[in-house]
Amino acid sequence: MISLKDLIVENTIIPAVRNLNDFEDALKAKSPVIFLLTGSLLDLENIMLQVKKSKKVLMINVDLLEGIASDKKSVEFLATKKLCNGIISTKNNVIRSAMKENLLAIQRVFLIDSGSLKSIKSFIEKSSLPDAFEILPAIAAPYFIENIRTDVPIIAGGLINKKEDVINLFEKGAKAISSSTKELWQIP
Numbered sequence: 001m002i003s004l005k006d007l008i009v010e011n012t013i014i015p016a017v018r019n020l021n022d023f024e025d026a027l028k029a030k031s032p033v034i035f036l037l038t039g040s041l042l043d044l045e046n047i048m049l050q051v052k053k054s055k056k057v058l059m060i061n062v063d064l065l066e067g068i069a070s071d072k073k074s075v076e077f078l079a080t081k082k083l084c085n086g087i088i089s090t091k092n093n094v095i096r097s098a099m100k101e102n103l104l105a106i107q108r109v110f111l112i113d114s115g116s117l118k119s120i121k122s123f124i125e126k127s128s129l130p131d132a133f134e135i136l137p138a139i140a141a142p143y144f145i146e147n148i149r150t151d152v153p154i155i156a157g158g159l160i161n162k163k164e165d166v167i168n169l170f171e172k173g174a175k176a177i178s179s180s181t182k183e184l185w186q187i188p
Contacts, residue, residue, distance in 0.1 A: 002085060004104055004131040007032045007057060008153050012176040013166065015185045016157065022182060023047065027054045029185040035088060035178050036060045041067035044083040051085075059106060061088040072097040079103050088134065092123055095130050105130040106155065111140035117147055124150065134178060138165065142172035163187055 008014075015026035016035040020043065026034045027050060034056055036047065044060070051058040060078070068074045070091050078084050079101035086104025089095055098105040107130040109120050120133075133148075134155040135141040141156035156169045157178035166177050166184060179185070 002057060002104060004033070004086075004106070004153060008132065008155070008176045010175065011170050013184055013187055014155065014176055014178040015182075016178040016180045018180040022180075023050070025182050025185065027051070027056065031056075031176075031185070033057045033059060033176075036084075037064050037088075037180070039065060041065065041083075044078075045081075048083055057085040057104070059086045059088050059104060060084045061108070062094060063089050063091065063108075070094050075101055075103065086131070092127065096127060099128060099130070106132045106134050108134045108136065108157075109144070110136050111144055117144070120144075121148065124148065132175075135174075138169055138174075138177065141169060141174050145173040160184065 075097040087098035088106040132153040136158035138156035153175040155176045156174040161181045
């Protein structure tokens, strides 16, 4: 099985596709991983074919994809039909289902207050760890890194639109950045 730790080398900028018109640009990006945050179940077969041709890995956010629920059976369907390499979700049960189906799993965390941090600490204590955590908004990622000790890669996402933001987050310990700002996808 593919490992995100192997794919996400230091300072990776992951294209986060919010508009399918940007998908071709994501395929040209340096990152070996693409986050799909839009589209529908009907788009996945064609998208996955293009991703395979480009030798990249497709992570889909099942919380945002149309035509599919964020539940165990949907994850099972995606795995059986090989419509993605992995799942992104805020829902712990979906992450656990993805892991059971041998899909990559990224736990998306909206870190808005100390209660959010306490909740994720509880999740870490009770569950197997996902392949990565995506912390939103990105500005909260350094706080997460300081307060949660884990070997799991930390991806900072959300509200990143300048090169200075990217550099600052890498300096503060983020392993990767996810961004829908196309101009950032080619930063070395």
